[in-house]
Amino acid sequence: MGTLQHTELASMSYEIPELDKGYAGQTLKVDLGSAAFEIKPVTQDMKETFTGGKGFDLWLLWNAVRGETKWNDPENAVCISSGPMGGTPIYPGSGKSIVTSISPLTGSVMDSNVGGYFGPYLKFAGFDALEVSGKADGGNVLFVDGETGSIQLLHMDGLPEESYALSEALTEHFGGKDRKKVSVVSAGPGAKNTFFGCLNFSYYDGKRRQTRNKQAGRGGIGTVFEDKGLKALVVKCTSFSVDSNNPADKDALKACAKAHTRNIVELDPKQNQMSQGGTTFITMIMNDHDLLPTHNFRYGQHPEAKNLGAEVFRRLFDPGFDGCWYGCSVACAHGVKGFVPNTGPYRGRQVFVDGPEYETIAGVGSNTGIFDPYTVLEINFYCDIYGIDTISFGTATAFAMDCFDSGVIGLQQTGGLDLSFGNRWSVLTLLHQMAAGEGFGAVVGRGVRHMKELFVREYGADAKFLQDIGMESKGLEFSEYMTKESLAQQGGYGLALKGPQHDEAWLIFLDQVHNLMPTFEQKSENLHWFPMIRTWFGLCGLCKLPWNDIVPADNSETEEPAKVIGHMKLYAEYFSSVTGRQVTPDDLVLISEKVYNFQRLFNLKMGYGRRAQDQIPYRAMGPATVLEYESRQDRYDQELSDKYGLDASGMDTRAKLTALREKREEQYEKLTDAVYARRGWTPDGIPTLTTVKRLGIDYPDVVELLAAHGVTE
Amino acid sequence: MITVDDQELEWFEGMTVTDLLERIGHQGPCAVVRVNETHVSRPRFDETPVPDGAEVYLIPMIAGG
Incomplete structure (x- = not known):
């Protein structure tokens, strides 16, 4: 251990268990308020019903909180878990962790997935999940030492404020010469002073001899972390191998891992080239299809978008084969070496920037009207080290800029900041203000929903207009895809459990570009299957990129190419070989349905989870302003005449806007009906008792919850 | 000559x-x-x-994100 000064608040020793078929068989609960530890067994029912990862997190959180619990109450917990396949060092994308908590943005349960080493290392140290509740005075560091079987809660002074530097310092302190064995979770000052704080999960980059970080960005879990007085979570593990998970059938595991790895290695260089450019290739594809959010989701295209394309960032990235977990052949975790910020505490100093990925480029770049890649890098860097989610930062800032552009707010409200779209200096100032909890940055840092309420209450803004252009649902800011022309993706966002994040369903191309699901039945079927299968990855400790961002060479010849069934078969073999539960690809849907519906019920428990919460702002459905309508007038006029039989020739733009809106809102409601029916939910969006029983999640408190909402069948 | 997949x-x-695309049906x-x-x-x-002399690959891009 290094020389950083610390005071031990509590400690305990434990016996490190042998893992069995992907499970350590126990979870660790830490109460910061009483400085107490508790080791709890993982039951067979937990494994069969919740599988692991997000499922375990949800179960622990469900039992930790009441329906009245607020995000900053001591009983709220930050839960972290990987999953039974998490930590497999030979299968691509097997190092994910899922974090859950009650969100400051939504007031309900939030989940966020992240790479880095923490979740797998935690399991190898002996725990399938970690649950941290209670509150401390600040500066607390939890250290789980999987080499010696000891847990310490420490108070440490003098640690760096910013997350990157903190990860580096703690990795050195606890790792010594074995820094690869350490992973750190931390947030930062921006997480403390906004509602959309993120968590950085570290991993040690041996080639560059520095810690790297991946972000659990969505929903403000970093804010909860800071509010608890946590400075960092640190785990250290021993050496590990493919045997560490003690898989049920190692030969079968090796076979499917080899087959999937071969596909990635052979096909990624031919397809998306993520090992060279990460997800940056998406930017120009989105722009060409009118799907890249620009100027607060007004439009989907911009002539300067090429400045943010893959060709630019591939030149900036430090070359290397950069995976965020061992054995991942996708290797998409790129970064920029020697970047020199123009502003803030690191002004003029060379830094390493982890990223950017597509979401950051679109969020802090095109959506705010910034098309300078170096500014995107600078915002990316400061968001990360301050512990701020780049997606919510981008969408919330874009909303503030839209309000500035529309005259809803002016220089008086922004404290003199000119928030015109594209003003990079103002955006950077706003970001530094957020980290300090000062100025107009502190206002934007509370999120779009808070800004809408404030601007109406304090500045007399038109509530209906702000509802139309404020890109949030359930309190969470939209991630960075335009959905105006894809009804299915409107559902993909609006009907998602935690809010508008694309990790549940990304159906834009299937729907809008290829028109492969023209009917409500087809859309609803896909809004069942895709969210379920995507949920499954989060239960197992897996990244979904190897599934369908790289597809087998013969994929187009399969019956349903979108499902990439060739890879789904490998995943079923992977699950079977590790856990010993023999499954088919269809079984994976059922595995996920249990957890998916449980999360919906969790929302209900917290006072949400009904149809009223599944609404989305109109700008996600269609043109919210005359300007937007007229920018794509031919498209909209044609829809009015061809699809709805309306003669638009005698109508002015405002009348056409109203007519189109009526039709599109009607479509969204019909889609909602169809999806609820397919998922086995009531017309109000609540899982029926029949559904709950079919899935085996009819626990007494669940049945009681349903009955309290009049659901008895 | 070019190569396609x-x-x-x-x-x-x-x-x-x-x-x-027409040529390959x-x-x-x-x-x-x-x-x-370059992705087109x-x-x-x-x-x-x-x-x-181009090296061309077809990418369905139908379920990413």
């Missing part, structure tokens, strides 16, 4: 991505084509030339 195809002067979804190091989206298939 590792198969050789005769090239002609002025060939565009649209020409290429491509059926089914194809939103993006990679021509050498469907709205640009008509206007994008394919140079002689």
Whole structure:
């Protein structure tokens, strides 16, 4: 251990268990308020019903909180878990962790997935999940030492404020010469002073001899972390191998891992080239299809978008084969070496920037009207080290800029900041203000929903207009895809459990570009299957990129190419070989349905989870302003005449806007009906008792919850 | 000569991505084509030339994100 000064608040020793078929068989609960530890067994029912990862997190959180619990109450917990396949060092994308908590943005349960080493290392140290509740005075560091079987809660002074530097310092302190064995979770000052704080999960980059970080960005879990007085979570593990998970059938595991790895290695260089450019290739594809959010989701295209394309960032990235977990052949975790910020505490100093990925480029770049890649890098860097989610930062800032552009707010409200779209200096100032909890940055840092309420209450803004252009649902800011022309993706966002994040369903191309699901039945079927299968990855400790961002060479010849069934078969073999539960690809849907519906019920428990919460702002459905309508007038006029039989020739733009809106809102409601029916939910969006029983999640408190909402069948 | 998904195809002067897809009789979804190091989206298939010697791969891009 290094020389950083610390005071031990509590400690305990434990016996490190042998893992069995992907499970350590126990979870660790830490109460910061009483400085107490508790080791709890993982039951067979937990494994069969919740599988692991997000499922375990949800179960622990469900039992930790009441329906009245607020995000900053001591009983709220930050839960972290990987999953039974998490930590497999030979299968691509097997190092994910899922974090859950009650969100400051939504007031309900939030989940966020992240790479880095923490979740797998935690399991190898002996725990399938970690649950941290209670509150401390600040500066607390939890250290789980999987080499010696000891847990310490420490108070440490003098640690760096910013997350990157903190990860580096703690990795050195606890790792010594074995820094690869350490992973750190931390947030930062921006997480403390906004509602959309993120968590950085570290991993040690041996080639560059520095810690790297991946972000659990969505929903403000970093804010909860800071509010608890946590400075960092640190785990250290021993050496590990493919045997560490003690898989049920190692030969079968090796076979499917080899087959999937071969596909990635052979096909990624031919397809998306993520090992060279990460997800940056998406930017120009989105722009060409009118799907890249620009100027607060007004439009989907911009002539300067090429400045943010893959060709630019591939030149900036430090070359290397950069995976965020061992054995991942996708290797998409790129970064920029020697970047020199123009502003803030690191002004003029060379830094390493982890990223950017597509979401950051679109969020802090095109959506705010910034098309300078170096500014995107600078915002990316400061968001990360301050512990701020780049997606919510981008969408919330874009909303503030839209309000500035529309005259809803002016220089008086922004404290003199000119928030015109594209003003990079103002955006950077706003970001530094957020980290300090000062100025107009502190206002934007509370999120779009808070800004809408404030601007109406304090500045007399038109509530209906702000509802139309404020890109949030359930309190969470939209991630960075335009959905105006894809009804299915409107559902993909609006009907998602935690809010508008694309990790549940990304159906834009299937729907809008290829028109492969023209009917409500087809859309609803896909809004069942895709969210379920995507949920499954989060239960197992897996990244979904190897599934369908790289597809087998013969994929187009399969019956349903979108499902990439060739890879789904490998995943079923992977699950079977590790856990010993023999499954088919269809079984994976059922595995996920249990957890998916449980999360919906969790929302209900917290006072949400009904149809009223599944609404989305109109700008996600269609043109919210005359300007937007007229920018794509031919498209909209044609829809009015061809699809709805309306003669638009005698109508002015405002009348056409109203007519189109009526039709599109009607479509969204019909889609909602169809999806609820397919998922086995009531017309109000609540899982029926029949559904709950079919899935085996009819626990007494669940049945009681349903009955309290009049659901008895 | 060019290659399309590792198969050789005769090239002609002025060939565009649209020409290429017609020439190979491509059926089914194809939103993006990679021509050498550049990803070309469907709205640009008509206007994008394919140079002689190009290495081309078809990318369905149907369920990413």
